[in-house]
Amino acid sequence: MSVLPLVGYTLLNDLWQSTSEPGKAGVPMHVSIRIKGHLDQSWQQWLEGLQIVHESDGTSRLSGRLQDQSALYGVLSKIDRLSLTLLSLERSETRPNEG
Numbered sequence: 001m002s003v004l005p006l007v008g009y010t011l012l013n014d015l016w017q018s019t020s021e022p023g024k025a026g027v028p029m030h031v032s033i034r035i036k037g038h039l040d041q042s043w044q045q046w047l048e049g050l051q052i053v054h055e056s057d058g059t060s061r062l063s064g065r066l067q068d069q070s071a072l073y074g075v076l077s078k079i080d081r082l083s084l085t086l087l088s089l090e091r092s093e094t095r096p097n098e099g
Contacts, residue, residue, distance in 0.1 A: 026068045030092050033062040033075070036085035043082075048075055059087060 031050070039060040044052050048071055050062040066072050072091065079086060 027093060028065055028067055029069075029072070030065055031063065031072060031075075032088075032090045033079070034087040034089075035060050035062065035079060036087055039084070047078060050075065 033050070034055075036059055038054045038058065039052055039062075041052055044050065047062060048064075048066060050064040050066075053061045053063070055061055062075075066075065076086070076089075
């Protein structure tokens, strides 16, 4: 009898391993998060100071620098608590125009 791996567990485990590599903790990063709808500017400070830009297609882009991976998870948790629809997330260790 063979046991098939749980797909959800495998994906979450892979994500955990990719974000918990040695040396990754405390590494500042630039993020760009797109959500459905226009989010009021008053949420900017609560969302770790990410800049909120209203796009013409009815979405909002939150972008800026976060201290580390745990700060990113915190912002994603806040987005979830506001019942916002996450459309995309891009993360890099440097700003896109910094090379």
